[in-house]
Amino acid sequence: MTLTPARKAELRERYLKVDTANVADILDEMGHPDHGLASSFWPIRESQNKMAGWAYTVRGQMTPYPGTGDPAKMEAVSGLEPGSISVWSGGGAQGVCFFGELIARGMQHRGCAGSLIDGGIRDIEWIAQMNFPVFTQYRSPVQSIGRWQVNAWQVPVYLPGATVDRVTVRPDDFILADFDGVMLIPQELVETVLEKAEALTRKEAAIREDLDRGMTLPDVLAKYGHV
Template sequence: MRLSNEIMNDMKQANKDEIRQRYLAVDTSNVADVLDTLDYLDQGLSSDFAPFPIRRDGIKLAGWAYTIRGQMTAFPLGGDDDKMQACQGLSAGEISVWSGDGEGICYFGELIALGMKERGCVGAVLDGGIRDVRWIGQHGFPVFARYRTPVQSIGRWKVNAWQVPVVLRGATSNFVSVKPGDFILGDDDGAIVIPAPLVEQVLAESERLTATEAAIRTQLSEGLTLAEALAKYGHV
């Protein structure tokens, strides 16, 4: 017979999977509005973070934060064992969140992306660079990164910690704090961080806003005027 804590872990994972799927159906704009009402005003990431690959049908990124931190460090060519070890800890439904002082270099390319995907990782957010953009796109691995570059990190930038609080450049503040287990949502409007204690509350209210907006769009298409919509629904 399986131990009760194993069954509980499965239930928790199932709940996390359900939450992730539901977040995929809401927009970052609605999430941002909900966070404003809760006085979390600075959760959006900088507009420098761009989606890769760029797709005509848009891109969506949703998952639980698994944080990785590094710094510019000269070291011999041959690999970064700490980076490999950090990536081994990724689990299903998680997004790898990369932070550090790297400039002009990529934090990872195609092969590491494939390794992360094999572990169930559902995307990445990089406060730094990415390369092998074409190939990563063909593997269906969504990434938000500050820039793209052909220059590797080996010999230049080294991972020094993982699953610790990190900071990423922000949209309305210099930095946004990301802790392991926070939730990351990204789409064509950008990316935003939902603190772990608020994930379910923000989701429920974002779903309510999404349903209201859908109703407004339907009624506008049926002849409702904008003035009538504002009178009926107020600001949304």
């Protein structure tokens, strides 16, 4: 899929106006039922509970190594583009943080729209002040230096799923996250899913109006079908 930066920005802004629940329903209808991510991902701040963007993947592993930093991590995040979501994979249950406030700030300055982390973060109070949404698995003050190291980026990665053990996230797949959780939209379906989700959003708005005017649930079901 090749989209211009302007088109990608337009799609991202439109996705921010639909809900993960509607996207999940549309993917089910289209025969793609296993693109929800595990409910263990949570937003670090309720006021920054929604993010949308194009997956930029970073993969690492628990491994002891000497030195005072991880040059591969710095090189990896230098490739981030505006509207991207940095997706971090590798050893999510190991108890170390993958990044903190300073690297998050650097990513934000590159136009990164948020981060999805199958692992931990620290400096949450500072990150929460940045208007930079982050969905993560856990928090930990323990740094990754000497313990966890980036070994690849912009490659397919696995993240834990809601209905399957693993969901494959590829570079330029689309990530939508809100209060209900996180959905992956395969890159080849991004435009179709969005159009259908927007239509469902309009349908639900009409249903709310009818219910508020006193229509019963059986009447709504007869008029609109599944609700």
